[in-house]
Amino acid sequence: MKTKERLQIPPVGMQQQAASERIHNQNEVPLGFTPEEARLEALRCLQCKNVPCIAGCPVGIDIPSFIGFIAEGNFQGAILKIKEKNVLPAVCGRVCPQEEQCQLPCTVGKILKTTEKSVSIGTLERFAADWERNSGSVSKPKIASKTGKRVAIVGGGPAGLTVAGDLIKLGHEVTVFEALHKAGGVLVYGIPEFRLPKKIVKNEVENLQSLGVEFKYNYVIGKIESIDELFQEYDSIFIGTGAGLPRFMGIEGENLLGVYSANEYLTRANLMRAFDFPNADTPILNVSRVATIGGGNVAMDSARTALRLGAEHSLIIYRRSEVEMPARNEEIEHAKDEGVEFHLLVNPIRIIGNEEGWVTGMEVIKMELGEPDASGRRRPVPIPGSEFIVDVDAVIVAIGNSPNPLVAKVTPELKVNRWGGIIVDEETGETSIKGVYAGGDIVLGAATVILAMGEGRRAAKAMHEYMMNEKTD
Numbered sequence: 119m120k121t122k123e124r125l126q127i128p129p130v131g132m133q134q135q136a137a138s139e140r141i142h143n144q145n146e147v148p149l150g151f152t153p154e155e156a157r158l159e160a161l162r163c164l165q166c167k168n169v170p171c172i173a174g175c176p177v178g179i180d181i182p183s184f185i186g187f188i189a190e191g192n193f194q195g196a197i198l199k200i201k202e203k204n205v206l207p208a209v210c211g212r213v214c215p216q217e218e219q220c221q222l223p224c225t226v227g228k229i230l231k232t233t234e235k236s237v238s239i240g241t242l243e244r245f246a247a248d249w250e251r252n253s254g255s256v257s258k259p260k261i262a263s264k265t266g267k268r269v270a271i272v273g274g275g276p277a278g279l280t281v282a283g284d285l286i287k288l289g290h291e292v293t294v295f296e297a298l299h300k301a302g303g304v305l306v307y308g309i310p311e312f313r314l315p316k317k318i319v320k321n322e323v324e325n326l327q328s329l330g331v332e333f334k335y336n337y338v339i340g341k342i343e344s345i346d347e348l349f350q351e352y353d354s355i356f357i358g359t360g361a362g363l364p365r366f367m368g369i370e371g372e373n374l375l376g377v378y379s380a381n382e383y384l385t386r387a388n389l390m391r392a393f394d395f396p397n398a399d400t401p402i403l404n405v406s407r408v409a410t411i412g413g414g415n416v417a418m419d420s421a422r423t424a425l426r427l428g429a430e431h432s433l434i435i436y437r438r439s440e441v442e443m444p445a446r447n448e449e450i451e452h453a454k455d456e457g458v459e460f461h462l463l464v465n466p467i468r469i470i471g472n473e474e475g476w477v478t479g480m481e482v483i484k485m486e487l488g489e490p491d492a493s494g495r496r497r498p499v500p501i502p503g504s505e506f507i508v509d510v511d512a513v514i515v516a517i518g519n520s521p522n523p524l525v526a527k528v529t530p531e532l533k534v535n536r537w538g539g540i541i542v543d544e545e546t547g548e549t550s551i552k553g554v555y556a557g558g559d560i561v562l563g564a565a566t567v568i569l570a571m572g573e574g575r576r577a578a579k580a581m582h583e584y585m586m587n588e589k590t591d
């Protein structure tokens with residue numbers, strides 16, 4: 119097919135659940151491509167020789183090759199190609215910010231003058247991964263012969279799971295120590311079911327188990343065992359404990375009943391299944407007016423979850439304008455379609471409560487945008503005298519998370535920066551303790567799934583070299 123003909127194929131939109139229906143259930147919102155749709159979308163790819171899309175992918179998937187396989191109808195070939203570089207394709211196809219990564223430099227988008235018309239690389243990745251899972255014959259990678267080396271991974275999020283996948287394939291014995299009762303990290307406790315069905319994460323964890331990775335749950339390193347103690351049993355250690363420490367604003371009323379961190383709110387709703395209370399044991403406040411403070415993906419997930427839990431009004435309170443919102447456009451659009459009310463250029467000053475200590479409202483102040491600050495975004499500046507009260511029954515604070523402090527706190531030799539992130543060698547991911555590596559949000563601060571996986575991949579390579587070259591005697 120000629121380039122001109124490929125460019126004339128209109129982008130294939132993904133079907134999705136109607137907003138009026140989906141706010142009453144937890145089912146996934148976008149429904150993915152059918153095989154016919156996937157092949158048609160794949161035909162839009164120009165198979166560029168200079169492969170700008172690969173440069174935009176943090177783990178370097180051979181994008182034109184896997185899309186070429188889909189166009190031919192060889193879905194098995196496509197998923198095998200993706201898995202050469204990405205161990206969690208069904209996850210990344212759903213939650214990666216492709217519009218800022220591989221799809222941003224896509225030649226088709228450039229020629230058609232909008233990234234929205236770039237080849238839908240993420241949806242095609244998702245299609246290939248779902249096709250494999252639904253076919254029931256998940257391909258198993260080749261496992262190298264046993265090395266006799268033992269690896270401990272602290273934290274079963276995307277970073278830890280990536281290290282586990284890479285090192286088990288290289289013949290090492292791998293144990294993942296996870297604080298919670300399930301592996302997946304934010305993929306299971308943070309990102310809601312309607313964006314990432316939990317069966318997908320479960321499936322990925324089971325695949326690792328079938329390769330021989332051992333998971334020890336409810337196992338908090340730093341409490342049950344220290345890094346030093348682990349080192350007596352293991353040849354190398356990876357710390358992937360994430361950024362699960364919620365930040366608060368430090369305003370009056372944040373300790374009132376009905377104020378949640380987004381982490382607590384989403385963990386209750388997702389991991390602890392509060393949406394199914396009383397069938398599930400975990401309760402969650404079921405009130406009419408819920409305000410979520412923040413403008414990132416976590417804020418959108420919280421506000422959309424509040425609607426699904428029965429809130430009549432779910433408000434986003436954000437101190438900048440929509441242009442500065444860090445959430446993905448897709449998430450903002452989904453939230454708006456579902457009826458989330460956006461209150462932009464307003465900032466909370468205090469949360470108000472009644473005599474019993476329950477939230478009844480929030481005082482906010484209007485903001486205007488000033489000069490750009492260190493983040494490059496225009497600084498929000500309060501407008502004096504513009505304060506007003508918003509009536510709310512619950513407040514979710516979603517203004518960011520910091521690295522989990524526990525392991526560093528009980529391991530004084532582990533060097534951290536002033537935000538609590540573990541300091542690592544940029545080439546290898548090695549920490550200030552020889553043989554101990556770290557990666558993902560515990561190093562980067564709250565970042566993305568694919569970056570956490572990229573860090574895991576880098577560390578796994580270095581850990582392998584460390585164990586095989588330096589510790590073979």
Ligand SMILES: Cc1cc2nc3c(=O)[nH]c(=O)nc-3n(C[C@H](O)[C@H](O)[C@H](O)COP(=O)(O)OP(=O)(O)OC[C@H]3O[C@@H](n4cnc5c(N)ncnc54)[C@H](O)[C@@H]3O)c2cc1C
Pocket residue numbers: 213214215272273274275276277278295296297298301302303304305308309310337338339340358359360361362384415416419522524525557558559560564565566567568570
């Ligand atoms: C609500 C929400 C929505 C998000 N949406 C997106 C999105 O759409 N796209 C995207 O790319 N990214 C998104 N992110 C960010 C992304 O999920 C994270 O960047 C990513 O999960 C980081 O992976 P990680 O493995 O470093 O850490 P985590 O996923 O946080 O996993 C760390 C794991 O370590 C465990 N742990 C912690 N301390 C210990 C200990 N002492 N001992 C044993 N185990 C421990 C934790 O229980 C957890 O399971 C979102 C984050 C949140 C919170």
Ligand code: SF4
Pocket residue numbers: 162163164165166169170171172181182185223224225226237239
């Ligand atoms: S840049 Fe776009 S068109 Fe070119 S190979 Fe990559 S996906 Fe295909």
